[in-house]
Amino acid sequence: MVGIKDVAKKAGVSVSTVSNVINGRTNQMRKETLERIEQCIKDLHYLPNKSAQQLKSGQVKMIGVLIPSFMNPNFAALVNILEKIARENYGYQIMIGNTNRQDKQEQHFLEEMSAFGISGAIVVSADTEKKHFKKAIENGMNIISYDGVDSSQNEELLIDSISMDNFKAGELAASFLIQQGIRDLMFVTIHGDFLSRMNKISGFKHALKTYGINTDGTELVIKETEDFGDADLIRIGTKAADYLLKNRKKLPKGIVTINDMVALGMISRFQSLGIKIPDDISIIGIDDTYLSALMSPSLTTISSPINKMAQQMLKRLISRIEGSKLKPKEFLYMPKLVCRKSVKTIEKKGIKVKH
Structure with missing residues (x-):
């Protein structure tokens, strides 16, 4: 096995000089020396001993x-x-x-x-x-x-x-739906008092209040089992769609979901039952995951930098x-709005549709 001494011998330098290169201490080193040592490391296929580095520095x-x-x-x-x-x-x-x-x-x-x-x-x-x-x-x-x-x-x-x-994300999503003339709104979330989730819901409800819309009954919380949660978000979306179909005489016209995956689960379930998106229901997610643009219809969502x-x-x-x-x-x-095809929109100047 090639060691640091072998590299030093081939490069014609001391072991400490090779060590300086390995650990990034090259500010005072001549360019020619650095390049020669790096080439020797490459030629000999030398791999630094990470355990030894950790023992010396106390961290990796x-x-x-x-x-x-x-x-x-x-x-x-x-x-x-x-x-x-x-x-x-x-x-x-x-x-x-x-x-x-x-x-x-x-x-x-x-x-x-x-x-x-x-x-x-x-x-x-x-x-x-x-x-x-x-x-x-x-x-x-x-x-x-x-x-x-x-x-x-x-x-x-x-x-x-x-x-x-996250407050702005919830507010932005709800405000966009309302600006399209959609006032019968619902926020679909997952059970759990997580700060990011609570802030999204607060922003959503703040937007409703700003436009004079009653917030009572506008939040649907899905109480998942241990098999649900973040590991099975699409399944939570289908469960939320089934709940609304079973327990509401009239489906909401606009839905904001806690994240994109829940939205995709809801869209899939609604479409399998003949409910058209966005003609019957407009849905907007939060996250802008790569799958959102691939869905049909593509998902309008809130994106973060x-x-x-x-x-x-x-x-x-x-x-x-x-x-x-x-x-x-x-x-x-x-956050910013990414406007695609899952929301029934009113044609307005300044609204760009991202495909």
């Missing part, structure tokens, strides 16, 4: 990403973007934890990541004020929240929060990992 160039479900395309997209930016811009890799929004899973992954020398994590969780998060922070783990934090208590933030403005959010998360997290003393802040990114 890796961050953790905790998500509720691999099955949710929105979280899969987030992980994909984070991995690309972390690798290409910072030389970091990521370790992913699938938590199913379970406290024990979150705690387990944080402990495992810490044991591997990982000192930073991006977390999608309903409540980052939980004991296991506070304990991880006290033990040196740097955490960024992607699901938002409750800043209503005016307490000092423990961690950064970087998220879409996920690339900008990912860049900000990594910039602040890696700065902390590498010693910066940034004060925790909340960053809210504005």
Whole structure:
């Protein structure tokens, strides 16, 4: 097996000089020396000993990403973007934890990541004020929240929060439907008092009140079993459609769903029963997952600037990992409407349909 000494011998330099190249300490190195060492590493197919690096530094160039479900395309997209930016811009890799929004899973992954020398994590969780998060922070783990934090208590933030403005997302979706002359509205969500979900519903109801629409009975909560949740969102959508068909004499004319996957499940179920989208019911989602444009009709949705959010998360997290003393802040990114074919629209100037 090729070792660092072999690289040093071939390049005609000391072992410490090769070590500097491996660890990115090349600011004071001559360009010719750097290029020669890099070529020798390539020629010898040398792979640095990550365990040795960890023992020396106490950490690895890796961050953790905790998500509720691999099955949710929105979280899969987030992980994909984070991995690309972390690798290409910072030389970091990521370790992913699938938590199913379970406290024990979150705690387990944080402990495992810490044991591997990982000192930073991006977390999608309903409540980052939980004991296991506070304990991880006290033990040196740097955490960024992607699901938002409750800043209503005016307490000092423990961690950064970087998220879409979910209140604005719900408000934007409802307002668009109302502007198309649709006033019989329903918000379909999943059971669970998660901050991002509650903010979307609050924004939805705020829009209704602004237009003088009664909000009573406008929220449908699907109480899923353990088999549901983020891992089976389309099935939740079909269940919501069945509930409305069974329990309402008249279907709502406009529906906003908690995310795109629930919307796609509802559209599929309604269409299988001969209910036309958007002629009979207009449906709008939140997320703008890649599947939304492939559905027939394509899904009108609310999109977040996920690339900008990912860049900000990594910039602040890696700065902390590498010693910066940034004060925790909340960053809210504005959503935007992506108008497609699942909403019956009134022709207006300024409304662009994205195909």
